Amino acid sequence: MRTHIIVLLLMLPLNMAGQAIEEMTYNIRCGECDNHNTNNWDSRKTLVLSVIQKNDPDIIGFQEMIPAQLEYLSNQLTSYSYYGTGREADGSGEGCYIFYKKDKFSLDSLHSGTKWYSSTPEIPGSNDWGDIYKRIVSYARFRIKSNNQYFYLFNTHLTYIDSLQIKYVNFLISLIKSRHPSDPFILTGDFNADEASAAILHLKMSFPADEIVDTYREIVPNEKISTFNNFSDVRDSRKIDYIFAEGKRFKTLSAQCDTTTFEGKYPSDHFALTATLELKIQK
Secondary structure: OHHHHHHHHHHHHHHHHOOEEEEEEEEOOOOOOOOOOOOOHHHHHHHHHHHHHHHOOOEEEEEOEOHHHHHHHHHHOOOEEEEOOEOOOOOOOOEOOEEEEOOOEEEEEEEEEEEEOOOOOOOOOOOOOOOOOOOEEEEEEEEEOOOOOEEEEEEEEOOOOHHHHHHHHHHHHHHHHOOOOOOOEEEEEEOOOOOOOHHHHHHHHOOOOOOOEEHHHHHOOOOOOOOEOOOOOOOOOOOOEEEEEOOOOEEEEEEEEEOOOEOOEOOOOEOEEEEEEEEOOOO
């Protein structure tokens, strides 16, 4: 009996480290942006829902989600809770909401929040860096219920103005590096910047080797993909959506870009990216 207990205790760290997390990032196109054309939200909301249900992620970083979309998806995806706020001062407008399976994770609200890309990031709705849109990053610290390990998810939607992107990335880097406790992190979002851009290269170079990895490129290193489709079959071979992870603490088991369409109709003007991540054994 005693021997059995010792064996189980020795196996426990391995089992805890083997927890897989199914991650998704998805810009679902703001629900009021196409009210007067065939890509309006009502005509495609069930398609977005189908993509999510097919992939069945544990946790999702959404971009461009307005209150009507939040209400619909939270009502349909009943196994999920969510965290986040809209980018306007009153909490309305587009948000970078984080959906997570409530049976698998619990939220540490004390170490979660939303920051605005501005000189006053704590002030809701602040915007003084020259972007015409308010931009935010929402982040949350989660506890994995099965093993009591913690990790962070940072979820953002960066500006498309090239001259501002480095400034935004520097803020994002500082926020990630200042997290406390310093648990493993995942970073999702629509960065409006391709893999060869100064912003993405700067992001990667600002962390020690292997501390931040593009999970898609861990699995598919060379294939050209377009994550922005503009509701069209024309492709520009630019990947502007990302699931980054702390490579020293997560192992990427799989990754894909979901290009599903429905009889020629696109769920969103972006494709969803997914990744299966496993926490590594901490030595």
